[in-house]
Amino acid sequence: MLGTMDDAHVEVAGLTKRYGDKTAISGVSFRIDAGESVALLGPNGAGKTTTIEILEGFRRATAGRVRVLGCDPDRAGPTWRARVGIVLQQTGTFDEATVGELLRQFAAYYPAPRDVAELIEAVGLTAQAGTRISRLSGGQRRRVDVALGVIGNPSILFLDEPTTGFDPEARREFWALIRAIRSRGTTILLTTHYLDEAAELSDRAIVIAAGTVLADSPLAQLGGPDAHKPHVRWTDPSGDHLEITADPGAVVTAIHARGNYSDLSVTTPSLEQTYLDVIDRARTGGVRQ
Numbered sequence: 335m336l337g338t339m340d341d342a343h344v345e346v347a348g349l350t351k352r353y354g355d356k357t358a359i360s361g362v363s364f365r366i367d368a369g370e371s372v373a374l375l376g377p378n379g380a381g382k383t384t385t386i387e388i389l390e391g392f393r394r395a396t397a398g399r400v401r402v403l404g405c406d407p408d409r410a411g412p413t414w415r416a417r418v419g420i421v422l423q424q425t426g427t428f429d430e431a432t433v434g435e436l437l438r439q440f441a442a443y444y445p446a447p448r449d450v451a452e453l454i455e456a457v458g459l460t461a462q463a464g465t466r467i468s469r470l471s472g473g474q475r476r477r478v479d480v481a482l483g484v485i486g487n488p489s490i491l492f493l494d495e496p497t498t499g500f501d502p503e504a505r506r507e508f509w510a511l512i513r514a515i516r517s518r519g520t521t522i523l524l525t526t527h528y529l530d531e532a533a534e535l536s537d538r539a540i541v542i543a544a545g546t547v548l549a550d551s552p553l554a555q556l557g558g559p560d561a562h563k564p565h566v567r568w569t570d571p572s573g574d575h576l577e578i579t580a581d582p583g584a585v586v587t588a589i590h591a592r593g594n595y596s597d598l599s600v601t602t603p604s605l606e607q608t609y610l611d612v613i614d615r616a617r618t619g620g621v622r623q
């Protein structure tokens with residue numbers, strides 16, 4: 335059966351994956367509702383690709399419960415696969431075909447594909463529709479990858495490090511493309527090492543490291559409430575000071591009133607710093623947010 339009684343598009347409970355005697359994923363649980371866009375974050379080797387490929391049905395879980403669109407990906411059939419869009423980290427090349435030929439060929443595999451000309455326009459390749467894939471730039475090929483991922487009009491789209499190697503302009507164009515797919519109501523799970531990308535494309539971040547979930551929260555709340563408070567730093571005759579405060583104005587006014595200070599600054603931690611703190615705290619024995 336496709337679909338569940340509720341709105342969960344992904345349900346993962348106690349997911350564990352071992353490669354031989356190495357445990358890559360250890361008891362991971364999370365849920366993604368229909369229409370949500372979620373970023374899976376974590377350092378190299380954290381288990382992101384392993385997790386996403388289990389959800390795609392490309393790898394088999396060692397233990398735990400996994401449901402995508404209400405089905406176990408390991409047992410799901412072609413009807414399920416037609417509703418799941420995938421953009422892998424690296425894709426094969428179809429050098430001899432033109433963009434239009436390739437997409438028309440793939441559209442024929444799906445019961446309810448998107449209109450090919452409209453999709454080519456949506457991914458910004460109208461001028462290249464008659465161009466062989468081998469003649470496209472790296473960024474243009476990645477657009478073809480995305481077009482192939484959504485040609486079947488999927489309910490959920492998996493993107494594994496979609497913009498690695500992109501220049502800043504290509505990355506921004508790609509974000510616009512994904513936002514357009516998101517605005518159609520498609521559920522999205524992406525892995526990325528770029529915090530700005532996660533912030534642009536996601537409602538929520540799930541942070542994993544060493545195969546366990548460290549945080550699962552909206553990006554603006556990552557690390558807990560104190561993680562986003564401004565830092566006031568200053569120096570006075572008694573030494574260097576740091577105060578983390580929700581009201582930096584009041585702290586600065588008090589410092590000023592006391593006088594005899596130097597090197598006063600007010601900064602807000604970046605999302606990247608907050609993320610690195612979450613990872614760091616876990617390494618040094620902190621607790622889950």
Ligand SMILES: Nc1ncnc2c1ncn2[C@@H]1O[C@H](COP(=O)(O)OP(=O)(O)OP(=O)(O)O)[C@@H](O)[C@H]1O
Nearest residue numbers: 353356357358376377378379380381382383384385
């Ligand atoms: N086929 C495999 N056989 C053995 N070990 C593997 C295999 N695939 C992954 N691993 C190991 O599992 C762990 C998780 O790897 P995974 O590729 O899922 O991490 P990742 O978070 O996607 O990393 P990256 O950010 O570098 O892509 C790593 O320690 C990796 O070496």
